[in-house]
Amino acid sequence: MNKRAFEKHSLKKSLLGRPLFRRIVVISILLSVPILSGSAQNIVACQGKVSQALTYRDGRVMIYGSWRNDWTQICNVKTVWKDVSTEACWNWFALVNEAFSKGDDILVYYSNVPDGMTCETLPTYGSSLSPVYTRRMAAP
């Protein structure tokens, strides 16, 4: 073993080789992963009127929200879409349609919006984000 390799070896042995130190490093890395990944996802609540609603033959439910002025998918009544169940989707479809009928506002709550993105710039169609909940607001 040459001098450089020996120094590298002894450094590794003196720091990482120690169980306590190694544990601290591993725990720090594990803890930092959700913190770092979480920082890129924000909570965004979009409120407004739904001017159109549509359902594709394959079950995708889309809404045309006043906050986006484009089509946003919220779920799929036929298959689980981005963790949103079909049961929740049926319910959202009913909720959106009733709000539509009455002219009530709805609020779509997202917890997974990337940094810098707002209600006006949310991804559309197949790239849409999955909401956490859909809420029908009180009539003004």
Added chain:
Amino acid sequence: MKMSGFYSYKRPIALGLSLILVSLQIQSANAGALCRGTIKEILTYDTGQVMIRPSWHSSWMQICSVETARDGVGVQTCWNWYAMASEAMSQGDNLLVYYASLDSAAGCADLPTYGASEAPRYLRREPAP
């Protein structure tokens, strides 16, 4: 056939006493009360929980889940309750929700909320006041 002493007179008395005790217990444990008011808002989570914001409470109350049975409330019942609450909201009608744990309607404003909400016994819709 000759009956023994116990069967002839003690058994009906014991039965009667136990019936009185049981009915007393049921009455005291399940007084129950109705919370009456309009529905201000309604929401559903991606996991199926249905919540309402009624006029008798300042916060959100979960009534059921359209995805899984919750505290004895099946998903079919939940669909029905959602439709009833939503229609009542649309028409401005009163919704009456029966809670078994309440002794009187005075407790309606202090009922537990969100995940801790009590499952209602029944929902009833009546015309707007």
